[in-house]
Amino acid sequence: MTRHDFRQLDVFGSRPLSGNPLAVVVDADDLDAGQRQAFARWTGLAETTFLSEPTDRSADYQVHIHTPERELPFAGHPTLGSAVAWLDAGGRPAEEGRVVQQCAAGLVPVRVDGPRLAFAAPPLTRYEPVESELLDRVATGLGLTREDILDASWLVNGPEWLGVRLASAEQVLGVQLVPAGVLGLDIGVVGPHPAGAEVQFEVRAFIPGGAVPEDPVTGSLNAGLAHWLMDTGRAPDSYVAAQGTAIGGAGRVHVERDAEALWIGGDVAPVVSGTVDL
Incomplete structure (x- = not known):
């Protein structure tokens, strides 16, 4: 040793x-x-x-x-x-x-x-919509209906995140993971807070079947989500996301895009x- x-x-x-x-x-x-x-x-x-x-x-x-x-x-x-x-x-x-x-x-x-x-x-190496059949599994695994999911995208930048967008931070915090049907997937969920809130988005990261089934705060996921949200006009060039709230944490991720990079x-x-x- x-x-x-x-x-x-x-x-x-x-x-x-x-x-x-x-x-x-x-x-x-x-x-x-x-x-x-x-x-x-x-x-x-x-x-x-x-x-x-x-x-x-x-x-x-x-x-x-x-x-x-x-x-x-x-x-x-x-x-x-x-x-x-x-x-x-x-x-x-x-x-x-x-x-x-x-x-x-x-x-x-x-x-x-x-x-x-x-x-x-880092750049996204897979960045495309999620297949319909798989999205049915994801909705069930998150305790949601398909109608609850506004959009979904692969966000692969090393870890193979599957991003899911919901209508509100409240919905994100209400997700109850049912892991059996989504084992082997890494799923990130995001939804906006009301205007004027301290933070702009709520994020959760699920690794069903993993030693840590919900990650407290996840830089790689937030990087992928930032690319996606900014590209689709859902987020400004600078914002703050909260993560870990549902498991007793208080993580804050500060996102900024400038001429050099997305930070x-x-x-x-x-x-x-x-x-x-x-």
Whole structure:
């Protein structure tokens, strides 16, 4: 076994311990995929990341992102949390105010501005309407009728999200997952809050059959939803989404599109630091 620096952080929270927890193992170059997966399964968190030296000279560090079941090519809250953990462990980016992360999906720029970071949303590799027969299953799995679903789209940017749009945040919060018919799907649900509310959208992310069946706050899903909502004229170029409300959290995702990129931002708070023997 080898001793490694370790961090656990709260990502996208709007108050202490209200976002999505992330475990990060620093200087993990000596760990193979099996060792990484075993530790990610042991933590039981939605994701655990492992930082190592980049193989791309344009990157500041490389990250492997694991759920308790598998490795992901990209994920949002692990990107923000890993950047903070790398900086906290003494990392120095090549460019002031910007970290470049290497992951299986490619290079991901991260803007660093105090406790709030933002990553540039990767492109969608599948972005098309959901097949009618599958949408029937999804409606049943969410405890909805087909008439409740205003629209649905594949939003694949690493994780294979299936996005569902409802008429209101109230409907989103009322969803009761019936997992049996939708096992193996990753489903994101979004609906607007009333005008004048603190946040503009409510989001929920379901992973039926997973170790974490409802994700507290999900950067990759919010990135896909932002592309979709903006492209269809349902959202402005800047807005805030809430997530985690239904499971006792208070996540906030800050979305902004500028000439350079679509940025998905949130606050990151270190909570635990120490070492781990792996």
